[in-house]
Amino acid sequence: MIRFEGVVKRYPGAASAAVASLDLTVEEGTTCALIGPSGCGKSTTLRMVNRLVEPDAGRVLVGGRDVAGIDPVTLRRGIGYVLQGVGLFPHRSVGRNVAAVPALLGWKRARILERVDAMLDLVGLDPALYRDRRPSELSGGQRQRVGVARALAADPPILLMDEPFGAVDPVARDRLQDEIGAILRNLRKTVILVTHDIGEAMRMGDRVALMRDGHLVQADTPEQLLAAPADDFVENFLGGTRALRRLERLRVRDIADAQTTAPSHPAIAPEASVREALDRMLATGATRLVVGSGSVTLDAVRKAAQLPKDCPESRG
Numbered sequence: 190m191i192r193f194e195g196v197v198k199r200y201p202g203a204a205s206a207a208v209a210s211l212d213l214t215v216e217e218g219t220t221c222a223l224i225g226p227s228g229c230g231k232s233t234t235l236r237m238v239n240r241l242v243e244p245d246a247g248r249v250l251v252g253g254r255d256v257a258g259i260d261p262v263t264l265r266r267g268i269g270y271v272l273q274g275v276g277l278f279p280h281r282s283v284g285r286n287v288a289a290v291p292a293l294l295g296w297k298r299a300r301i302l303e304r305v306d307a308m309l310d311l312v313g314l315d316p317a318l319y320r321d322r323r324p325s326e327l328s329g330g331q332r333q334r335v336g337v338a339r340a341l342a343a344d345p346p347i348l349l350m351d352e353p354f355g356a357v358d359p360v361a362r363d364r365l366q367d368e369i370g371a372i373l374r375n376l377r378k379t380v381i382l383v384t385h386d387i388g389e390a391m392r393m394g395d396r397v398a399l400m401r402d403g404h405l406v407q408a409d410t411p412e413q414l415l416a417a418p419a420d421d422f423v424e425n426f427l428g429g430t431r432a433l434r435r436l437e438r439l440r441v442r443d444i445a446d447a448q449t450t451a452p453s454h455p456a457i458a459p460e461a462s463v464r465e466a467l468d469r470m471l472a473t474g475a476t477r478l479v480v481g482s483g484s485v486t487l488d489a490v491r492k493a494a495q496l497p498k499d500c501p502e503s504r505g
């Protein structure tokens with residue numbers, strides 16, 4: 190668990206605090222996405238967890254311990270850190286990059302080699318093809334995967350991710366968010382993710398914490414945030430696409446019915462998002478798609494998109 194208690198950070202000479210009296214808890218095994226306008230204090234918040242930045246007041250607790258009392262080097266060895274552009278060592282092979290922390294920890298060579306291959310496998314890179322390449326011989330998305338593999342190599346309970354997919358093209362980004370999100374959930378890592386991308390925050394965050402001018406405005410599950418934004422700022426931040434965002438979070442199996450359909454209808458996987466089902470319907474003109482032995486209808490998609498009556502966006 191990561192907990193911020195009344196945390197304040199004011200940089201020297203700054204007119205206002207970068208982070209002002211922050212109270213936030215990230216439960217064990219969950220991902221909290223920090224989002225908000227540029228300069229609102231997201232990265233400062235993240236960097237106080239691994240003591241790259243020291244708070245002026247308040248406490249940051251990791252696993253119940255105030256990080257101020259933990260030696261920074263020891264602390265950081267227990268925390269995976271993934272940055273935009275990754276910061277891989279350019280002259281080291283992919284394998285040696287992933288091996289960095291286990292090597293620092295003094296693991297035996299055989300254990301390191303085994304771990305490197307397991308981590309590359311985990312993030313969807315065939316070890317035989319990739320372990321000896323240099324980072325410059327990879328795509329942006331592949332580099333990002335290596336960055337995650339490296340951060341997870343020593344199995345830290347906590348992962349800090351600062352704009353991890355910022356440099357990846359949008360198509361690869363969607364897949365990475367889904368895949369890495371699933372991996373982190375399966376491994377029950379406690380994660381803080383800083384992002385500018387509300388879609389990424391909604392996809393990967395069990396909770397989304399929206400900041401403004403150093404203050405936490407709202408921290409809720411994506412569903413709660415979409416259903417009940419705390420104020421106009423949150424609502425504007427979510428943008429005019431709340432209905433689509435809801436569809437992105439719903440799975441086809443959640444709204445499918447048991448009605449069998451003609452096999453000539455286009456098919457979609459039960460675990461696809463309802464947004465993907467809508468895209469498929471729009472592309473093919475079909476109003477019903479085959480889902481396993483049942484189906485999903487345009488009507489069901491429409492219903493799923495509807496916001497609760499008391500939501501500002503559903504008024505008027």
Ligand SMILES: Nc1ncnc2c1ncn2[C@@H]1O[C@H](COP(=O)(O)OP(=O)(O)OP(=O)(O)O)[C@@H](O)[C@H]1O
Nearest residue numbers: 200201203207225226227228229230231232233234
């Ligand atoms: N090392 C520093 N020294 C002085 N001021 C800083 C430093 N780092 C950040 N700041 C200031 O603190 C405020 C918060 O910055 P921070 O990087 O935490 O915001 P952010 O929300 O992560 O921004 P972005 O989304 O643009 O990365 C900004 O006004 C920034 O200019």
